[in-house]
Amino acid sequence: MMAEDWKQLGRGVFLVNVLGIVFNPSTKKVLIGKRENDPYINELTWCFPGGRPEYKEELEDYLKKEIKKKTGLDVESLGAVFAKTYPEKKEFLSIYYLCEVVGGKEKAGEKFKELKWVKPEELEKHFTTSFHPKLREYILNLGGFGK
Numbered sequence: 001m002m003a004e005d006w007k008q009l010g011r012g013v014f015l016v017n018v019l020g021i022v023f024n025p026s027t028k029k030v031l032i033g034k035r036e037n038d039p040y041i042n043e044l045t046w047c048f049p050g051g052r053p054e055y056k057e058e059l060e061d062y063l064k065k066e067i068k069k070k071t072g073l074d075v076e077s078l079g080a081v082f083a084k085t086y087p088e089k090k091e092f093l094s095i096y097y098l099c100e101v102v103g104g105k106e107k108a109g110e111k112f113k114e115l116k117w118v119k120p121e122e123l124e125k126h127f128t129t130s131f132h133p134k135l136r137e138y139i140l141n142l143g144g145f146g147k
Contacts, residue, residue, distance in 0.1 A: 014085070014093035018063040019050035021139060022075055022099045028143040029119055032126060033070055033112035046126040048096065049112070063097055071115055072107035075099040084132045096135065098142075119143065 022031040032046045049070045053062040060077040067075050082096040108115045116126070120143035124131045 012085075012091070015052060015091055017050055017092060017094040018053050018059050018066070019048040019094050019096050020063055020067050020075060020077070020099040021048060021081065021096055021142075022067065022071070022073070022101060023142050024101065024117065027117065029117040030123055030139060030142075031071065031073075031115060031117055032123070033108065034114040034116070035111055036113055045128045046116070047129075050094075059095065060097065063099075067099065068104065069110045070108075070112045072105050072109055073101050074103035076102045082132070082135050082138060084135065087130050 023029075024031075031049065033049050034046050036045075049067045050063055051066040051070075053059050057065075059080075063077060064075055067073060076099065078098040078100060080095055081098045084094055084096075086092050086094070106115060118126060120139045123139060124136060
């Protein structure tokens with residue numbers, strides 16, 4: 001099926017992103033990266049590491065490679081924890097995976113200008129795009145700051 005035929009379906013056809021919530025249990029902080037001039041969402045600055053997967057790989061394997069390229073860190077995925085679309089770009093679907101660092105050397109890489117570890121309760125103030133309330137609640141609970 002060609003891309004132009006998708007509109008005939010009458011339902012959503014999505015561009016999928018896999019993103020890692022890289023959590024450090026000892027510091028109770030989450031890793032985010034700063035982007036500039038995102039080609040898809042102009043408002044995007046700070047975000048979770050990840051990207052749009054290729055067809056030939058498992059989603060988690062692709063995510064690990066992307067996190068390595070963008071942060072220098074080796075991570076292990078603990079599984080998918082959340083999925084959402086964006087009010088700013090309805091055709092984007094992001095699947096979030098909880099990840100933990102298992103090695104590597106931290107360094108801002110591909111498309112990231114800077115990396116920062118932030119407390120869950122401070123995460124949202126770094127984001128210039130929508131932050132889903134259920135995702136916020138999940139991350140706050142990781143750090144023990146939820147209800």
